[in-house]
Amino acid sequence: MGVIGLDKIKTLQRNPANIRNLCILAHVDHGKTTLADCLVANNGIISSRLAGKLRYLDSREDEQVRGITMKSSAISLHYSTGNQEYLLNLIDSPGHVDFSSEVSTAVRLCDGAIVVVDAVEGVCPQTQAVLRQAWLENVRPVLVINKMDRLIMELKLTALEAYTHLQKILGQVNAVTGTLFTSKVLEERAEKVKEEVHRDKDPSGDQVYDWSAGLEDADDSHLYFSPDQGNVVFASAIDGWGFSIQHFAHIYSQRMGIRTEVLLKTLWGDFYLDTKIQRIMKGAQTKGKKPLFVQLVLDNIWSLYDAVVTRRDKQKVEKVMTSLGIKVMTRDLRHSDPKVLLFAICNQWLPVSKAVLSMVCEKLPSPLEMAAEKVEKLMSVRTRRFDSLPERTQELKTAFLQCSSEINAPVIIFVSKMFAVDTKTLPQKRQRPLNQEEIAQRREVARQRHAEKLAAESLERATQSATMTSLPLKPEEEEEQKEVFIAFARIYSGTVKKGQRVFVLGPKYDPAQGLSLLPEGCSASDCIQEVPHLSCCTVENLYLLMGRELEELEEIPAGNVMGIGGLEDCVLKTATLSASPACSPFTPLYFEAAPIVRVAVEPKHPSEMPKLVSGMRLLNQADPCAEVLIQETGEHVLVTAGEVHLQRCLDDLRERFAKIEISVSKPIIPFRETVVRPPKVDMVNEELGKQQKVAVIHQVKKELPQGRSSDYQHVDPDGLVTLTTPNRLATVCVRAIPLPQEVTVLLERNSELIRALELMNSSLREGRAMDINFRILETIAELKDHLQSLLQERKWRNAVERIWAFGPRRYGPNILLNSIKDYSRPSVWQCLEWRHSNDQVRAPASPLRDFDNSIVSGFQLATLSGPMCEEPLMGVCFSVERWDVESVPFSQNSDTLKEDSVSPEALRDVSSHGNSVDATTERKMDASSVDCYGPVSGQLIAAMKEACRYAFQAQPQRLMAAMYTCEIMATAEVLGRVYGVLGKREGRVLHEEMKEGTDMFIITAVLPVAESFGFADEIRKRTSGLASPQLVFSHWEVISSDPYWVPTTEEEYLHFGEKADSVNQALKYMNAVRRRKGLFVEEKIVEHAEKQRTLGKNK
């Protein structure tokens, strides 16, 4: 394990003041793993000659082949400077968007981060994402501007141009930090005001709010990156050099006799050296002078590159080397590749590892400096505030802050992911010197085997070779190939020992409940009674994570990152472990990208199904964001974040977890179904007259299932659907209305909140006690206000108050609206009023209320799968305009009840629809024979569902496609090809800008997920690898073409012909989904083949 021994590391682990837990974050390919190599080489774990080429922390084969990191991995490094020795627990993370969940798992365990930015590409989408992630987890960042050599060799910038370029990059990075900071301050201010409002609710006279506690007062100077703050290093990891201005300040203060502090302040910025008076002056730019940074720093590097790489001037190189006091080996000096010499010189002159590591030790916080704010954030799960936690839980905050490893400090550990390793790589299995006894044992075993072999030989001499080769694997050998799971974890307090028992706190564990159920002073080793979401487990093994290797440890004190073995049965992906039941589970990890690409997987040989099932289970555990589901259809579905991620998961499944051949379906692309406002123009841009409308209605009528008599259902010309249950006891009238887009987006974004709202409502309904978080109530009230402001139009008057339910699954982006006159029910916002008036919200009892739930259930079913291709609905409002139920089976005096439930207006309404009147009269006749249809509530659910589907079909229907946003960086030459590929795949370019100072363009585009498979590969191929896109799921978008469209107007006939067989994208998608689901697909068959052939004359 390199040059530092395990004992040294063990000693360092006990001194948290000198521990740094940090991760390396960046956009894909900006050089994280290369930089990590340099740091690892500093410890002698790999040779410094190989640093940057080996990519030691990319230990997986596919990582090496593809050249991208896929898993975050940790390594413990030792660094000594002055008289201080440090232990650095370094985690390298992936930059590809598909693996952003791995970044989350890394950031959670760290106190600091090195953010790497490519000096040419500057701030990229993932740079912003990782800065945000670091911000959200209160992780302090330092900056490394990497690939500085590209400015010299590729862009051929002069030192001065490079300086301006670097200033711009710093500006970009600081702009991102600035936005994060401002939004946080504003949020905090809003919170403060809200709290004050709460406090002042009691009548205590005048209220004075302090509005000045805003941006102006907040000091944010320490947050920004600036070389003079010492938190920026300029580097070229591949050439092995890097520096901070501190380094040069020390050198020049000695050489020029200027105080270091002065140089530190002036080396970066608009300062120049006035040679005449030998003083540093301000205003280099206006006076046209070289800034100090260029003159004293960059010029030296530029001329070194010039001498070594460009001109290969041996004499000059030697001169430089003597002036710097550097000696290189002769073989490096004579090497045909000048980069080798360059590396040898630079690595001695400005070793990147030293620059980065000393910055890390100086600027990043130790575990002892954890901010109280961070602890509170970690301990308060979303719906609960820290100060609402039990007192004993709040007391644990000091344990975090002290980070004590004393015997009485409670053990608190967070597991951020589980990773699989081959049993063979475990230290327990590694070869070690054998002792005498073991040697004797082995000798005995070998002797026995030899005897067996001899016996077998004498028996079957002829088949000897066959038996030798087909010898079945011994059970222990089989076991060798097994994967074991190791928890990737950090200990925040106490000392964890091998064999210790700890509590495993599930994400829903409530410390208040736990404390009340468990006896005082009980520990995880006691036999404890059942507590929800709490279990116990034994820490079987403890490991030091050393990149590709693990080292076994007996105990690990607070403040360290580590691996834990033996948790695979009690921890799925993440967990909080603690010796105290008072600890609250940590807030869940924050993931940037939601998994969206799904495929169905099955074994090539059906008999291997059990292996697949267990393999999928292992995969699910080993990946922070892959999801494994078994659909109702029995399919095994794998959901991943993107194509590259999918590929990695499938490889893992095939080669590690299931070890069988599998067949994989094409990606299952999700769609949504919606309705839109009727179009004003037809497909050839002609104004639509009445004639088109009639055609649409006609079409809908045709689609209604045959065989049902029309007195059960009726569709109005304006889309109002009236449906009666088969027993004729209940009738519903429903209309589908498209929701404004902003409303849909708002609902989609707040689905978690709506789910919380539903939970509260249901506990209110059932009269259950629960602790309501006022902060959530505030956010719900905000949501309501926001909805109100968006639904201002006349037709939406009072709509927000009338919302009956959300769906599907009660929190989706569709609304059920109560437009029934005289039917009042508690509003969905009832929990908001609950605070003020406990019982007033109860609506007057009405017979309809008994069936309220059936209507909601029918709506939920209808929104879960739409009529187009059984995909969920989105952005549709179902307005129930009339509803009556006759309660004959339940009560004798049906007439009175009927009068109660149907208002006179509604009856008048009925008279306008002939069918419904029929239905009402008929109802009375066969009231006695209704029983054969089963319970009314069930029928009502079905009727409501059907009514919604018809109402949906009565409007212009559209499919919605999932869209990716993608940012593509491309040079001017390949720009055309990029546009070509985008166009072919229905992509839409949003904007294009040129990256300043480079010849790169950044194109931002949206692309349907359905068209994205193979997109990245195609772009890469077409541009010879010069452009590579990053795809992230962004939103749902209505596909403008109508899948049911047929030409109806004369112009359309003229333009598209009678068959209209030009490509209809929406129809294509819809049919593909229908075919996959085994639904009926109406397809046109080519009728007159010859005619078509004659049409294509030029073939």
Ligand SMILES: Nc1nc2c(ncn2[C@@H]2O[C@H](COP(=O)(O)OP(=O)(O)OP(=O)(O)O)[C@@H](O)[C@H]2O)c(=O)[nH]1
């Ligand atoms: N010119 C130049 N190339 C570099 C430098 N550092 C890294 N590279 C190259 O950039 C490419 C990507 O480097 P990696 O270290 O794998 O990048 P990464 O950030 O770890 O990439 P992911 O982990 O996939 O996000 C490799 O081909 C490196 O050789 C540098 O300082 N200068």
Ligand SMILES: [Mg+2]
């Ligand atoms: Mg990497």
